[in-house]
Amino acid sequence: MTFIVDTTLGKLAKWLRILGYDTVYWRADDPEGILQRARDEGRTLVTKDTKLYKGKGSLEALLIREDNPFRQLREVVRHFRIPVNKGMLFARCLACNAPLEAIDPEEAKGGVPDHIYHTHQKFSRCPSCRKVYWAGTHYGHMTRVVERLQKEPS
Incomplete structure (x- = not known):
């Protein structure tokens, strides 16, 4: 849909x-x-x-x-x-809606803060707007919201 x-x-x-x-x-x-x-x-x-x-x-x-x-x-x-x-979670760019692509950490270097580059292994990038994503602190919050949604009766 x-x-x-x-x-x-x-x-x-x-x-x-x-x-x-x-x-x-x-x-x-x-x-x-x-x-x-x-x-x-x-x-x-x-x-x-x-x-x-x-x-x-x-x-x-x-x-x-x-x-x-x-x-x-x-x-x-x-x-x-x-x-x-x-x-399906976190498969699209939040800024422009394009499907995200997994990238090697080396490709993320320079596109993320140094401490993020050194503390994370998985990165995704939007092929359209080039925004780089990783599972940071917002990821945990978003995951909890989704889990709450899943637990609620239909």
């Missing part, structure tokens, strides 16, 4: 990417543009904008009711019954 998320749901877009879902974060205030892109790419629209939701036509869409990002994520997972798989 692929998503397109409107400008009001940036944190949700990030969390869907963390879960491994191809998620476009639409930053423009362009209702026709987001609807057209969703149609062109076969994406599911996720929005808090009731006017945009009402104009969706035959597009698959979800109107988010929650304000809290975790609850928004739970709303999407429950509504679409999408799997929360540890194997």
Whole structure:
């Protein structure tokens, strides 16, 4: 399942990417543009904008009711019954949505702080924006949030 998320749901877009879902974060205030892109790419629209939701036509869409990002994520997972798989986690760039590629530690050198380079063995890089990722302190927090999501009843 692929998503397109409107400008009001940036944190949700990030969390869907963390879960491994191809998620476009639409930053423009362009209702026709987001609807057209969703149609062109076969994406599911996720929005808090009731006017945009009402104009969706035959597009698959979800109107988010929650304000809290975790609850928004739970709303999407429950509504679409999408799997929360540890194997899919952290597979996409949080900045640009491209699939990440594993790289050798030598390739990460210069792209990460020295202490990170010397204390981590696994790195990934975005082939599009070149951002380098590793399992740092944020990784633990994100993993706990995902585990919490997995434990909650559907």
